[in-house]
Amino acid sequence: MHYFWDPNGANLHLMQALDSTDRRILLALSSVARRSASAIAAALGMGRNTVQSRLSRLEGEVLDPMDRRIPPAALGFGLLSFVELHVQQRHLGTITEQLRQIPEVIEAHGLTGSADILVRVAAANAEELFRVHGRLLNIEGVQRADSALSMAELVPYRTTKLIEMSLGEHRSGAETAGNGQGRCGEPA
Template sequence: MGSLDRVDLELLSALASDHRATVVALADRLGLSRNTVQARMARLERSGVFQSFERAISPAALGYPIEAMVSAIVRQADVARITAEISEIPEVIQAHGMSGQVDLLVRVVARDTQHLFDVDARILAIDGVERTETSLVMGEVIGFRVRPLLESARREQ
């Protein structure tokens, strides 16, 4: 999508404030018609503005209290296949391709330290994974957020 206009930014800000808001509630809050809000939401969705609508569930609530980041160095020619194989590991909850010294940064969860050791071993056993380094997550200090970006964009309008 090109640039977002003032109404798009206000709509996104309202959604960031209350992600459960109904179209009717958003329309009331923004002083727009329900149809306008629905049309804009559909356009924003088609344009790829919205990421996953998957509900965020705590891995700890599912019995996985340990979280770690696994930095992986991989054979470049095999990145796509390696990524596909890593995605088959249920304890992998997210992965990013990186530039620099590390090729993949893989976010994993585990039941305990032995389980983490086993998850890391499964990643390392994938053909083409040359080396891994695992760091325990001690706590989230800044969660995923976009509200500061939205506020900045609204000020620039």
């Protein structure tokens, strides 16, 4: 079992650990997201019912909803900004609720370090971004906001390599260089 923060409620939840069957199914989905349960079952040599029941559980517990897969630029919001908020901690709950009310806020994370919250904002243009920045600064408890515009996505969000690594199918150069060590110092 693993704990994770629910992005919709900021509550700690318990999630069942993914076994190798779940990971193999996720790896198959990562190459073609809309594969049928039958196609995945055939590719992995598993029963369709097994794959279907696992997919149902994964869709409820692990896989992101469709809206998280849509790039904001495809909707006309091509300007991406990362905003570091410095806040009064006692207002964190209220600030989080206010962030949820701003449509251009597509993601927010609590941080360690000098900033308290990292907010990802999508805007159609600089004027709209300026307006959103003003809304962020007007939230009670926000003391300062520092923005950085994304010039290019250099490494897109991905988990395929992590899935492969967790299945032992991917090794870094150091692990294959003959040092005899696998992941986390385990014997290769």
